[in-house]
Amino acid sequence: MDASGLPVERSHTPYLIGLGLAVILTAIPFALAATGALPRETTLIVIAVFAAIQILVHLRFFLHIGFTTTPKENLVALAFAALLICIMLGGSFWIMFDLYHRMMV
Amino acid sequence: MTAGASTMADTGGALISPEKYEEKAFGFWIYLMSDAVIFALLFATYVVMLGNTAGGPTGKELFSLERAAGETALLLASSATFGFAAVAMARNERSRVVLWLLVTLGLGAGFLFLEFGEFAGMIAQGAGPQRSGFLSAFFTLVGTHGLHVSIGSLCIVVMIGQVLFKGLTAPVASRLARLGLFWHFLDIIWVAIFSVVYLPGVL
Numbered sequence: 001m002d003a004s005g006l007p008v009e010r011s012h013t014p015y016l017i018g019l020g021l022a023v024i025l026t027a028i029p030f031a032l033a034a035t036g037a038l039p040r041e042t043t044l045i046v047i048a049v050f051a052a053i054q055i056l057v058h059l060r061f062f063l064h065i066g067f068t069t070t071p072k073e074n075l076v077a078l079a080f081a082a083l084l085i086c087i088m089l090g091g092s093f094w095i096m097f098d099l100y101h102r103m104m105v
Numbered sequence: 106m107t108a109g110a111s112t113m114a115d116t117g118g119a120l121i122s123p124e125k126y127e128e129k130a131f132g133f134w135i136y137l138m139s140d141a142v143i144f145a146l147l148f149a150t151y152v153v154m155l156g157n158t159a160g161g162p163t164g165k166e167l168f169s170l171e172r173a174a175g176e177t178a179l180l181l182a183s184s185a186t187f188g189f190a191a192v193a194m195a196r197n198e199r200s201r202v203v204l205w206l207l208v209t210l211g212l213g214a215g216f217l218f219l220e221f222g223e224f225a226g227m228i229a230q231g232a233g234p235q236r237s238g239f240l241s242a243f244f245t246l247v248g249t250h251g252l253h254v255s256i257g258s259l260c261i262v263v264m265i266g267q268v269l270f271k272g273l274t275a276p277v278a279s280r281l282a283r284l285g286l287f288w289h290f291l292d293i294i295w296v297a298i299f300s301v302v303y304l305p306g307v308l
Contacts, residue, residue, distance in 0.1 A: 015188035051300035
């Protein structure tokens with residue numbers, strides 16, 4: 001912490017690690033989408049998994065979120081936002097695709 | 106080292122206690138979380154509207170993987186260069202802060218150039234937001250992200266001015282740290298955009 005109230009990073013290392021991991025995690029899904037090497041369903045799952053991992057990498061190495069270093073209230077806000085997002089995405093898809101299904105039949 | 110770099114403590118910081126900056130950082134974090142909720146709903150809308158092309162063009166016909174890859178590369182690189190600016194700020198290297206912010210600004214402008222080119226091309230071929238529900242949702246989602254990047258770029262210009270004219274004071278450092286959170290947050294949203302919009306779109 002410094003006067004800005006945020007953890008201060010004095011080393012380039014986390015940003016370089018984050019950039020390296022992010023490039024790998026981006027390049028693989030783009031390559032799969034460009035070549036179509038895997039079946040469509042498998043490709044979609046790989047894209048989703050890599051996106052989830054890449055978001056965690058960004059949170060860790062660019063936003064410096066850590067279970068011990070980040071203030072507890074920030075982590076609680078992050079967890080609450082994640083919960084809200086899950087409820088709203090899950091609820092929207094459940095209702096809307098159920099509606100599509102019923103209107104098609 | 107840098108000429109004329111002032112230390113963080115000698116100006117500007119005397120009136121406001123460190124707790125105030127922590128409060129501001131927490132408040133900004135709450136804003137980012139609510140912004141994430143807004144984007145999540147725009148993503149939900151986009152996925153629900155995917156099939157509603159109203160006989161118009163689909164993502165497969167409209168999206169260019171090369172352009173999306175270029176936009177991704179620029180934004181990813183800009184996240185790292187903003188990080189380097191933050192490191193220079195922590196090390197009290199004024200001219201490096203300005204240099205890395207300028208590089209970040211250039212990368213952000215490159216991203217916006219590609220994105221506006223994409224939007225203009227789509228509108229020119231009759232695939233504007235009014236064409237179908239799918240395209241309305243696409244322009245709302247990707248356009249909202251583009252608007253955020255535009256505002257972020259404007260803030261980088263302001264911060265370059267503040268670093269040049271006010272120096273590396275505590276308030277300036279605190280603002281730059283919050284702008285950094287904003288910029289890295291936008292990169293996370295872009296990861297979701299290419300994973301939800303462009304990659305599945307071209308499959």
